[in-house]
Amino acid sequence: MRIDVLTLFPEIFSGYLGQSLLSKAIARGLIEVRLHDIRRWSHDKHQKVDDRPYGGGPGMVLKAEPVVECVEAVRAEASPAGCLIVLSPQGERLTQQVVEELAAEPRLVLVCGRYEGFDQRVFDLLRPREISIGDYVLNGGEVAAMAVIDAVIRLVPDVLGDEQSHVQDSFSSGNRGLEAAQYTRPREYRGLTVPEVLLSGDHAAIAQWRQLEGLRKTQQRRADLNDDSVAANPSAATLEPGTERDTNLPKH
Ligand code: JAH
Numbered sequence: 001m002r003i004d005v006l007t008l009f010p011e012i013f014s015g016y017l018g019q020s021l022l023s024k025a026i027a028r029g030l031i032e033v034r035l036h037d038i039r040r041w042s043h044d045k046h047q048k049v050d051d052r053p054y055g056g057g058p059g060m061v062l063k064a065e066p067v068v069e070c071v072e073a074v075r076a077e078a079s080p081a082g083c084l085i086v087l088s089p090q091g092e093r094l095t096q097q098v099v100e101e102l103a104a105e106p107r108l109v110l111v112c113g114r115y116e117g118f119d120q121r122v123f124d125l126l127r128p129r130e131i132s133i134g135d136y137v138l139n140g141g142e143v144a145a146m147a148v149i150d151a152v153i154r155l156v157p158d159v160l161g162d163e164q165s166h167v168q169d170s171f172s173s174g175n176r177g178l179e180a181a182q183y184t185r186p187r188e189y190r191g192l193t194v195p196e197v198l199l200s201g202d203h204a205a206i207a208q209w210r211q212l213e214g215l216r217k218t219q220q221r222r223a224d225l226n227d228d229s230v231a232a233n234p235s236a237a238t239l240e241p242g243t244e245r246d247t248n249l250p251k252h
Helices: 010-017 018-026 062-075 096-103 120-126 142-153 204-223 228-232
Strands: 002-007 032-037 083-093 108-113 131-132
Touching: 002 010, 002 062, 002 142, 010 018, 010 032, 010 142, 018 032, 032 062, 062 108, 062 120, 083 096, 083 120, 083 142, 096 142, 108 142, 131 142
Parallel strands: 002 032, 002 108, 083 108, 083 131
Antiparallel strands: none
């Protein structure tokens, strides 16, 4: 899979892309990530890419010309042109189902904005898919783009060491629930012990315990995940006033 990232701050990605899992996947030719500095597509001698919003108001808007022309040039670099994605708080929510769709693409082109967002003509001309990682405002799309890349590349065949570990992840298709608690050595730590069943060697009993614990945790923390009406429309998820999602969670 090839991933092109368009950004005003390409250096933000270097630490993330340098991590060993990703470096190895890139070295093995499984993934190729190319960074493109939108500022290089600025029209004027001062390399300006932002301007004041028509109609007034605070902040600046990312100009259409550098973004549109950078996208067109990058998409023309190789075939296929790729699935064009703009990271935006106004986009469709990133879910594991969306991640699975994106992982099936041969090429993604991710566009990261800054300032108060993009000139509307970027969307009208390019008709990108708009994706949001959650209902909060970031200082730009870069962190959201890294979340997309991180979630997608682990589904690209052979990228993970243990190739099958992701098929049973929480939220993967066929699994809508949370997973049971996990333990490793030592058997006792500060007076807290590992549940006896996990030490029993009885694989059927262990599988049954994990399934029950996963269901209990899901019901307590994320009842919305088991509600089909909510799965179809996540904004339908509401808590009764005063209802605790998980009374076993420590209060901080
Ligand atoms: C902020 C352009 N869903 C998270 C998200 C994604 C993008 C942005 N904010 C939040 C953003 C400023 C400019 C995009």
